[in-house]
Each structure stands twice: as structure tokens, then as C-alpha cells.
Amino acid sequence: MAHANQSSKKQTSQQKNSVGIFADIQNVSSIKGKGHFLLEFAQSNGRIDFKNVYYNSHYLNQVCTKNELELLGMKCVDVPEHSNNSADYRLIADCVKAVAFNPSLKTIILFSGDWDYAGLIYILKYLGKKVIIFAQRGSVSPNLIKLVGNDNFHFVDELPQLVGNSNKTQPPNTDLVSQINYNEAIEYLTEAIKTALRQGKLTVFGRIDRLMRQRCANYKGCSSISTGDCKKFKSFSQFIDAAVNDGKVRKQGQELFLVEL
The missing domain is CATH 3.40.50.1010 (5'-nuclease)
Structure with missing residues (x-):
């Protein structure tokens, strides 16, 4: 009692x-x-x-x-x-x-x-x-x-x-936690290009990928981008090609540029 x-x-x-x-x-x-x-x-x-x-x-x-x-x-x-x-x-x-x-x-x-x-x-x-x-x-x-x-x-x-719940409450599939959708990825891609330009640096694929990782905790590379059709990009360049085809950015060699510029 x-x-x-x-x-x-x-x-x-x-x-x-x-x-x-x-x-x-x-x-x-x-x-x-x-x-x-x-x-x-x-x-x-x-x-x-x-x-x-x-x-x-x-x-x-x-x-x-x-x-x-x-x-x-x-x-x-x-x-x-x-x-x-x-x-x-x-x-x-x-x-x-x-x-x-x-x-x-x-x-x-x-x-x-x-x-x-x-x-x-x-x-x-x-x-x-x-x-x-x-x-x-x-x-x-x-x-x-x-x-x-x-x-x-x-x-x-x-x-x-x-x-004390790290094993009980975290989703078993960690890939689902570290994902962003395609439109979010495009927004971070655009922001990364702007950042590189402000810093006076080349907007090459590797640098843009690193800047995107720094600005979004759930972006772990091209494989973390959800396309909505259960498919994943095989490479960062494939993601860039999709962005170019959609008119979101343009590229010249290994450098990326904003469409409005």
C-alpha cells in the first residue's frame, strides 16, 4: 500500500x-x-x-x-x-x-x-x-x-x-526515413546551385550533391529521392538528366545552371 x-x-x-x-x-x-x-x-x-x-x-x-x-x-x-x-x-x-x-x-x-x-x-x-x-x-x-x-x-x-526506444519505435526500414520526394529534391538542387554561385564556385555535380546533403538531413544521395513510382535514380547524373528534361535546370558539361539565369 x-x-x-x-x-x-x-x-x-x-x-x-x-x-x-x-x-x-x-x-x-x-x-x-x-x-x-x-x-x-x-x-x-x-x-x-x-x-x-x-x-x-x-x-x-x-x-x-x-x-x-x-x-x-x-x-x-x-x-x-x-x-x-x-x-x-x-x-x-x-x-x-x-x-x-x-x-x-x-x-x-x-x-x-x-x-x-x-x-x-x-x-x-x-x-x-x-x-x-x-x-x-x-x-x-x-x-x-x-x-x-x-x-x-x-x-x-x-x-x-x-x-530507451531506439529499437522499438524506429521504423525497421531506415530507407523510408531518409527519403525526400522528387519535388523536394529539385528545391534543394536549386538552392544548392544558388549557394555555389554566391560562393563563386563551380556548380559541378560533386559540389552540388554535397551542398544538398548539408541542407537536408534526409537527402543521402540520389537513392534517397522518392520518384513516386517505386523506382530510384541509379546515379546523381540520372537525377540531373530528369531535372533538365523537366526544364528545372540546365547543364553544360559537368556544370549546372538555373533556368531563369
């Missing part, structure tokens, strides 16, 4: 504790494909009252991730300004407002490895809030880890292990 009472108290306490998720997609692009793990992790810490995701609609890779998270019930906030810190400012302002008007908000799960959030973390900890940080490997400030402590810091790719 005592055990039942303790279990009941624990559940009641967890129900009272509110959790807020605040994620900056620009800083944690690897969150794509892990939204359901994120929600399960957050639920293990209490009742989720805030599920805020911040993105810039000018970037197709962020829009792609936003569309996926939106289907999971996330509140996606578009911050289309070109300033590097615009999303940071909006996230910080919303987080502070949420804490100020919701005393039950005890835990903040922050997705960003940027030191710009140090001030927010100091404020939250001063108010007695628990702060958990998820960051992307290779883009995290070591001082940020010290600020929250090792127990409250994780890399995004650790989410499946943290919830």
Missing part, C-alpha cells in the same frame, strides 16, 4: 510540473526525424505545455524540418529576418514570457548549443528552473555544458537512447 501511495504521489507531482520545449532549428538541424523521441523525452519530465520551434522560412532545409515537427503538434514560429540572431531573440523573449506567466513551468528543454543563450540560462536557473540542453555535435560551446552540468546536457542524436 505504501508503494502504491508513493507511486501516486510521483505521478501527481509529475502532472503538476510543466515542461517547455524551445528549439532553434538553425542551430540543431539534426533534430529532423527525432521529433517523436523529443516529445517522449519531454513527457518523462512532466506535462508538456510549450512546444515552440523557431525557423527561417527563407531556408528550405529549415522549412522541411518545420513541416515534419508541425505534424507532431509543435508550434512553429517563423522568424524570416536575415539577422543571424533574430531567432535567438524571439526564442529568448517567448521563453521568458512563458516562465513569467506560468509558475508551474519547472523544466525548460532548450535545443541550441549557442553561447548566446547563456543569459537566458542564468535567468532560468536563478528562478529555480531545471534547464536541459540538446545541441548538435560540432556546434556547441563548452562553457554552455559547464553552465547546465553534464547530467543536463545531451547531443540531439542521443535522443533515441535517452528514451
